Amino acid sequence: xxxxxxxxxxxxxxxxxxxxxxxxxxxxxxxxxxxxxxxxxxxxxxxxxxxxxxxxxxxxxxxxxxxxxxxxxxxxxxxxxxxxxxxxxxxxxxxxxxxxxxxxxxxxxxxxxxxxxxxxxxxxxxxxxxxxxxxxxxxxxxxxxxxxxxxxxxxxxxxxxxxxxxxxxxxxxxxxxxxxxxxxxxxxxxxxxxxxxxxxxxxxxxxxxxxxxxxxxxxxxxxxxxxxxxxxxxxxxxxxxxxxxxxxxxxxxxxxxxxxxxxxxxxxxxx
Numbered sequence: 001x002x003x004x005x006x007x008x009x010x011x012x013x014x015x016x017x018x019x020x021x022x023x024x025x026x027x028x029x030x031x032x033x034x035x036x037x038x039x040x041x042x043x044x045x046x047x048x049x050x051x052x053x054x055x056x057x058x059x060x061x062x063x064x065x066x067x068x069x070x071x072x073x074x075x076x077x078x079x080x081x082x083x084x085x086x087x088x089x090x091x092x093x094x095x096x097x098x099x100x101x102x103x104x105x106x107x108x109x110x111x112x113x114x115x116x117x118x119x120x121x122x123x124x125x126x127x128x129x130x131x132x133x134x135x136x137x138x139x140x141x142x143x144x145x146x147x148x149x150x151x152x153x154x155x156x157x158x159x160x161x162x163x164x165x166x167x168x169x170x171x172x173x174x175x176x177x178x179x180x181x182x183x184x185x186x187x188x189x190x191x192x193x194x195x196x197x198x199x200x201x202x203x204x205x206x207x208x209x210x211x212x213x214x215x216x217x218x219x220x221x222x223x224x225x226x227x228x229x230x231x232x233x234x235x236x237x238x239x240x241x242x243x244x245x246x247x248x249x250x251x252x253x254x255x256x257x258x259x260x261x262x263x264x265x266x267x268x269x270x271x
Contacts, residue, residue, distance in 0.1 A: 024073035029178035032127065032171060033066040033090070034145055039156045039168050040097065047161040048104075058100045064093035065175065084186050091179045098172045101165045110162040113170070119163075123170040126151050232257040234265035241269075 024030045040062035044055040072086030105112050113120045149156070155167035229239040235257060242256035255267040 024070045027069065027073065027178075027182070028127075029090075029175055029182055030066065030069045030073075031145075031148060032175040032178060033062075033069055033094070035148055035152060035156075036094070036097070036168065036171050036175060037062040037066045038145075038149065039152075039164070039171070042156070043161075043164055043168065047164070054100065058097060061093045061097040061100065065090045065097065068093065069179075080186065080189070084183065087179055087183050087186065091176060091183070094172050094175055094179070098169060098176075101169050101172070105162060105165050108161075110165070113166040115173075119166065120170050123152070123155055123167050124174060127171070127174045230255055230267055232259075232263060232265040233267065235259060235263045237263075239265070239267060 040058050044050070044058055048055045048058070068086045068090035072083045072090070075082040075086060102112070104110075152167065152171075156164055158164050158167075229241065231237065232239050237258055239255040240258045242254055244250050244252050244254065253269050255269060257263040257265040
């Protein structure tokens with residue numbers, strides 16, 4: 001091999017997934033949570049005693065809000081329930097962070113912005129989609145995060161801790177609103193399309209039906225024998241290969257209806 005050449009890993013095709021996952025960098029909730037995390041780290045370094053447990057608690061709450069949004073997005077590939085649970089964990093973490101900022105203002109007798117104040121409205125307005133945002137937020141650089149931080153800098157870099165705390169409180173309310181919308185959308189999607197197990201079962205039935213109609217063109221030469229399953233004698237659906245769990249035939253395989261227990265049609269394996 002020529003020593004001056006540079007070897008690169010082969011470009012493997014991205015596997016096709018039944019359900020989309022990832023893409024969390026495009027979520028406005030994740031973008032807002034990223035600003036919150038960075039702002040909280042700076043806030044604690046500037047205005048909170050580093051020896052206080054509050055510093056660690058606030059930082060961890062802000063981090064949990066951000067990281068659980070990302071983890072939930074990744075989990076979407078295999079579990080709607082896990083995705084929903086992690087989004088709710090993110091929401092709870094930001095609620096905890098909100099109380100810490102409110103406590104900071106109250107205990108120091110610092111002013112709290114009314115939600116209809118000009119300051120609160122100005123900060124909220126910055127949360128709307130902006131033409132300056134880069135189109136490709138999957139880029140590994142942090143261009144997008146720095147662009148958004150610059151927009152909030154007059155508030156978050158203020159020398160007045162009350163201004164910073166109130167601006168962060170506005171951001172937390174925005175992030176929580178976005179997470180509530182995200183949760184509602186996930187719930188609607190689950191009701192309409194079911195969870196991962198239902199999606200997988202539907203895909204298996206569709207593939208068996210395709211293989212039954214086109215036996216000379218299997219999608220995978222390693223397909224198990226159930227790809228050419230017989231039809232259910234009761235409802236006519238392509239059957240699934242099952243294994244008896246109990247009784248005198250425990251361990252033996254048989255054909256069972258995929259609609260069980262609604263349909264209890266069975267056939268012996270040699271059918």
